[in-house]
Amino acid sequence: MTRVAEKVPRRISPAAHAVGSVRRSLGGGMRTVGRLAGQLAWRGWQVSKPVTDVVGPVGWLTLAASVVAFLISAVTGWSEFTYLATTLLAALLVAVGFIFGRATYAVQVALNPHRVVAGERALGQLTVANSGDKGLLPVRIELPVGSGVAEFMIPGLAPAAEHEELFAVPTHRRAVIVAGPAVSVRGDQLGLLRRTVRWTDPVELFVHPVTTRLRSSAAGLVRDLEGEITRKITNNDISFHALRAYVPGDALRNVHWRTSARTGQLMVRQFEETRRSQLTIVHSAETTTYASDEEFELGVSVMASLALQVIRDGTRVSVVTEGRLLTTKTPVSLLDDSCRIQPVSGRYPTLRDFTRDATRTLPAPSVVMMVAGSLLELARFRAAQTLFGQDTKTLAFRIERGSPPRLANVSGLTVLTVGELADLPSLLRRVNG
Template identity: 60%
Template sequence: MTAEPRAPRPPSQARFAARAVGRSLAASARSVQQVVARGARKFAEVTSPVTDVISVTGRLVLLASLVSFIAAWLLGWIELAFLGATLLAALLVSVPFTLGRMHYRVSVALQPTRVVAGERAFGRLLVVNTGAKPSIPSRLELPVGAGLAEFIVPALPTAADHEELFAVPTSRRAVIVAGPAVSVRGDQLGLLRRIVRWSEPVELFVHPVTARLKPSAAGLVRDLEGEVTKTITDNDISFHALRAYQPGDALRNVHWRTSARTGQLMVRQYEETRRSQLALLQRTERSSYASDEEFELGVSVLASLGVQVIRDATRVDVLTEALTLRTATPTALLDDTSRVVAASGAFDSMRAFVRERTKRLSAPSVAIIVAGSGVPLAEFRSAETVFGADTQTLGFRVELGAASRIAKVAGTTVVTVGSLSDLARLVGRVRP
């Protein structure tokens, strides 16, 4: 006979107690960890006025000093103790250089605040001594874009000022941030640095170079009042036909002459009209462009088309992989094009990019897509399938140095732009 399997024994009270103790210890450990973390943050906040003064070099010197003292104690080498004392003395000697307080009013201004790439722009730094006593010489640092400008401010009597002028590099499209201006007090070795912020950062918009296009973008949007569609509606301006009255129809649509002649109420039907709505998109995937110069050409094409459409008072949405650009005024659009940067891996394909970025927009009457020479012509055709039959799709394929031309890929017109100077002529020949 086979023995019947035994039923599992219920856990003993000892096991329950062990588990409870384990959970209690884990909860206690988490509580202690949270208390320690809060205490460390509080300690860091309290000591930050002192610790922030020590530069990276100063921290390395302090660490080397502590290591030298520990090694001297363990190994009994008096030379290491002298080395540690020398390094520590260097830090102590640097302390007086950080003492003192300045009373400045500092302003940073850029003139002009908006330029086209390649134009000149200048900055002005004004320092005024607002203290009751003359100030001592000091050093001011002003970040300008990726660079750092340094200015020596001489001793200033009360209410006196000191002015510095500087040039801003504007060779490439960008948003250049100047500031904040900070004063730096410290020793010559750079062990200690006490920094005081005196101004807020200001921005300089370096706009892309654009081409001047003819009004209405030379036919890109041929009817600014509206485009007639095949959709039948009861309220619009384009008359279509008459039909018999049905309960609920508005009496204002009744055609009384026809109703009197036929003896039956007849109402008007209309063809729906839609006001022109553009969607202007640029594919900013880095691999889509052969070079940085070609990418800049793409941004210039985007800006040129967008500015002219806004001037024509046509509704437009301008989008890239990462940005939805403002279109209230041409200046707002150009400011935002200064922020356009190349992306990597945001979307797998042109179609995925267009579908994702336009899914929350109303159906456009014209969709214009700008991309680089790395995008095959078939990709523009695939993007066309995102929109309905009422949407005209245009592609602008920038290929720096290539012969400008216009091609037809199924129902999509693809314009190859080799130079920005060709854009106005090409747009004038486009017929969606």
């Protein structure tokens, strides 16, 4: 017989057990102390934050220099460093007096107008009023506008008095320019301490892309296709195709009662689907397809011009770009969304991948327009064209700034080369003709 060795339980001495208990108690105590220390540090930081926030970079540098000077004085005994440290600290103490004071401002930032076309003039107005019962000292107001900051020196205001400042907003490029928030700044002239108070919310200015009016627009292509019969069979349409046997779930309104009575079996109508107007514009914002920033902006203008005319003509349209499906309910909403289009790099490997991903959930289009830069090969356009059926008309707008307008047909793909925005109406007339 094979004897199975029994496992003998290990006996722990009382001393070892006591040592383990002490270690566990110490470990738990250290963790508790660590949590308490973290909580105390966090609360201390929150309490001191209002004080530390008013210290500017120059103030922190001055404080650090005074500490270093005191240390050098203590080590070497040089009184000169003591004087230096005392002077720096005195400067900080004097600066404290400049940040005190309660302000009762009522500040408004207004832009006129809120929407402009790139290159048009846009003005802003800053109004500061004293809403309190006491006079206010002069103050500096800082107003971020786009990537810059405008500074205004507001004089002392008596009760109920107000002061206005006008400023120009740069609108030479398509963008969404944010003005605000307006903040008042109190502090010393050296910039040691700086106390800011926010008075307004940001205000957006939409700088729309330049567009051109298209008399004979892309919507003409859609209207020409409207009502055409396709090869797709459907249960609901107007073009009768044939009869078939009834299947549970079919609508009773499609039952052909005369044939059903003659054959003794329920028969329902089938139809050939007629084409419905649906236009899709695919705008590529990939930087590698454009030769310059100006060419990219021209592409946005071409896309916006096409979409605007289609919306005005009452045709359903979807506009997609990398990372964004533009709102096409109204011309204004389309232009506002087009202001937010930014160049992207490496978002999709190819135009085909982008088009497939962007149009996957959209209605099947009758016309597709693709807009991209001059550095994109025609083969890339053709590869994206294969995503759509044979009944879909596809146009490729190749943006090549300064190039003469050209129209070509490559294997069923209509390629329009646009060198200037003014060339777009004539090119579309040639396509529609």
